[in-house]
Amino acid sequence: MANTLFDKVWGAHEIAVLPGGASLLHVDRHLMHELTGVEAIKTLERRRVPIRNPDLTFATVDHVISTRPGRQAGDAPWSTAMVNTLREQAEEKGIRMFDIDRSQGIVHVIGPELGLTLPGLSIVCGDSHTCTHGAFGAISWGIGSSELVHVLATQTIRQIRPRTMRINFTGMPGPSITAKDMILHVIGVLGASAGTGYAVEYAGPAITALDMEARMTLCNLSIELGAKIGMIAPDETTFRYVQGREFAPSGDQFDRAVTYWRSLPSGTSASFDREEDVDVSQIRPQVTWGTSPEQVVAIDGAVPDPARMADAKKRLGVSNALDYMKLQPGQRIDEIKIDHVFIGSCTNSRISDLRAAASVVKGRRIAAGLTAWVVPGSSQVKSQAEREGLHRIFMEAGFQWREPGCSMCVGANGDMVPPGHRCLSTSNRNFVGRQGPGSMTHLASPVVAAATAIVGTIASPEMMERQS
Numbered sequence: 001m002a003n004t005l006f007d008k009v010w011g012a013h014e015i016a017v018l019p020g021g022a023s024l025l026h027v028d029r030h031l032m033h034e035l036t037g038v039e040a041i042k043t044l045e046r047r048r049v050p051i052r053n054p055d056l057t058f059a060t061v062d063h064v065i066s067t068r069p070g071r072q073a074g075d076a077p078w079s080t081a082m083v084n085t086l087r088e089q090a091e092e093k094g095i096r097m098f099d100i101d102r103s104q105g106i107v108h109v110i111g112p113e114l115g116l117t118l119p120g121l122s123i124v125c126g127d128s129h130t131c132t133h134g135a136f137g138a139i140s141w142g143i144g145s146s147e148l149v150h151v152l153a154t155q156t157i158r159q160i161r162p163r164t165m166r167i168n169f170t171g172m173p174g175p176s177i178t179a180k181d182m183i184l185h186v187i188g189v190l191g192a193s194a195g196t197g198y199a200v201e202y203a204g205p206a207i208t209a210l211d212m213e214a215r216m217t218l219c220n221l222s223i224e225l226g227a228k229i230g231m232i233a234p235d236e237t238t239f240r241y242v243q244g245r246e247f248a249p250s251g252d253q254f255d256r257a258v259t260y261w262r263s264l265p266s267g268t269s270a271s272f273d274r275e276e277d278v279d280v281s282q283i284r285p286q287v288t289w290g291t292s293p294e295q296v297v298a299i300d301g302a303v304p305d306p307a308r309m310a311d312a313k314k315r316l317g318v319s320n321a322l323d324y325m326k327l328q329p330g331q332r333i334d335e336i337k338i339d340h341v342f343i344g345s346c347t348n349s350r351i352s353d354l355r356a357a358a359s360v361v362k363g364r365r366i367a368a369g370l371t372a373w374v375v376p377g378s379s380q381v382k383s384q385a386e387r388e389g390l391h392r393i394f395m396e397a398g399f400q401w402r403e404p405g406c407s408m409c410v411g412a413n414g415d416m417v418p419p420g421h422r423c424l425s426t427s428n429r430n431f432v433g434r435q436g437p438g439s440m441t442h443l444a445s446p447v448v449a450a451a452t453a454i455v456g457t458i459a460s461p462e463m464m465e466r467q468s
C-alpha cells in the first residue's frame with residue numbers, strides 16, 4: 001500500500017509512539033501571535049523553563065493590533081500592553097518577530113510569504129486557522145494553550161494520529177468561481193463536522209489548477225469543515241511560489257529540497273480511511289445565510305424554509321439561525337441589504353484577492369450608507385497593492401484602506417460590526433456575534449464582497465453589471 005501525503009509527512013516527524021497510542025512529533029515551525037503567545041511565554045517564565053529552540057518560533061502581531069493608519073500598537077491600553085509585551089518577550093528570548101517595521105501581518109499570510117511555510121514540514125500555531133499552511137503539503141494545525149507551552153519547552157508535540165480523508169473535486173468550475181466558493185460548497189454538501197478526526201487531502205484537476213493563494217484560501221476553511229489538518233500535494237506551482245522567498249532554501253539546497261518534495265504526493269494506490277467526491281462543475285458563487293459556514297447557498301438562491309424540513313433538529317437549527325440573522329424563510333439572497341463590507345482576514349486578504357476585488361470596484365462608488373473596509377493581510381501585501389495603485393481604486397470608491405491585521409474578522413482589536421448591522425465578509429466564520437455582539441455575517445468571496453459594496457444588496461459582479 002502506497003502511503004498518502006499525510007502519512008509520509010507525519011512519518012517523517014514521528015519521534016515516538018507514546019504509551020496510550022499518541023505520537024510525539026517534532027515541530028519544524030512554531031508560529032506565534034500576541035493573543036495566545038504572550039500568555040504561553042509568561043507561563044514558561046513562571047515555571048522557569050527555557051524555550052527549547054527559539055530559532056524555530058516566529059512571532060507577529062495580528063489579532064489585537066490596531067489597523068488604523070499611523071498605528072503603533074493597540075487602540076486600547078490593554079491591547080497596546082499585549083503587543084508591547086510580545087515585543088519584549090521576543091527580544092529577550094531571541095524569537096524572530098515580524099513587527100510593524102518588518103513584514104508584519106496575519107500569521108497565516110506571512111508564514112507562506114516569507115518562505116517559512118514549506119512542503120513536508122510540521123507547523124503549529126496557537127490558532128485554529130493554521131490549517132492554511134497545508135496548501136503547501138505541510139502538516140499544519142492549530143494548538144491549544146497548554147500545547148503551546150509544551151511546544152515552546154520541547155519543540156515537540158503530542159498528537160493523536162488523525163484518520164485520513166480525501167476529497168476529490170470532480171469537474172472544473174466556471175471562470176467566475178473562486179476557491180472560496182469551492183470550499184464553502186464542500187462544507188455545505190458535507191457539513192461543518194464532516195472532517196472531525198480527519199486529516200483531509202484535497203485533490204483533483206480543479207485543485208491542481210489553483211494558484212498558491214487560492215489553495216491557501218481553500219485549506220484555510222478546513223477547520224470549518226471540522227478538520228484540523230487540510231492538505232494539497234506540492235507540485236510545480238508550489239515550488240515556483242516558494243523559490244526565492246526569504247526563508248526558503250536556495251541554490252543547491254533548493255534543488256535537493258524539490259527532489260524530496262516531489263516524493264511527497266500520495267501514490268496512485270494510496271488508500272484513505274474515507275473518500276468523498278464533490279462535483280464543482282455547476283457551482284455558482286456561494287454566500288452563507290446562517291450562523292455556521294455549512295449554512296450556505298448559491299448567490300442566486302434563497303434562504304431555506306424550516307417548515308419544509310422533515311428533521312426536527314435541523315428545523316430548529318435553521319429557524320434559530322434565521323432568527324439571529326433577521327431573515328425570512330425563502331427570502332432571496334440578492335435581496336438582502338448589507339451595511340458593512342469587510343475584505344480581509346487570513347482567508348482572503350492576499351494580493352490576488354485585492355486585485356480581484358479592485359477590478360470589480362474600479363471606477364465605481366460604494367452604495368450610499370454602506371461602510372466598506374479593505375484590510376490587507378500583511379505589510380508586504382499592502383505595499384504591493386499600493387505599488388499597483390489598488391489602494392487608490394478602493395479609496396476613490398469610498399472604501400477605507402487600513403493597516404494589516406485580523407481586524408473585523410473577529411474584532412479582537414475593537415474593529416467591530418455594530419450590533420444589528422449586517423456584514424458581507426471575506427473571512428471564514430459567521431458564528432453568532434463573531435464580528436461583534438449582535439452583528440450578522442454573510443461569508444463570500446472577494447469579488448462578491450466588492451460587487452455587494454457597490455450594489456448595497458448581496459451581488460456577484462455579473463449581477464452588478466446587469467444593474468448598471
Ligand SMILES: CC(C)[C@H](C(=O)O)[C@@H](O)C(=O)O
Pocket residue numbers: 035036063126127128129142410
Ligand atoms: C484567537 C484565535 C485563538 C482564534 C483561532 O484559534 O482561530 C482566532 O484566530 C479565530 O479565527 O477565531
Ligand code: SF4
Pocket residue numbers: 062063106108127129345346347405406409410427428
Ligand atoms: S484573520 Fe480571522 S480567522 Fe484568521 S487568524 Fe485572524 S482572527 Fe483568526
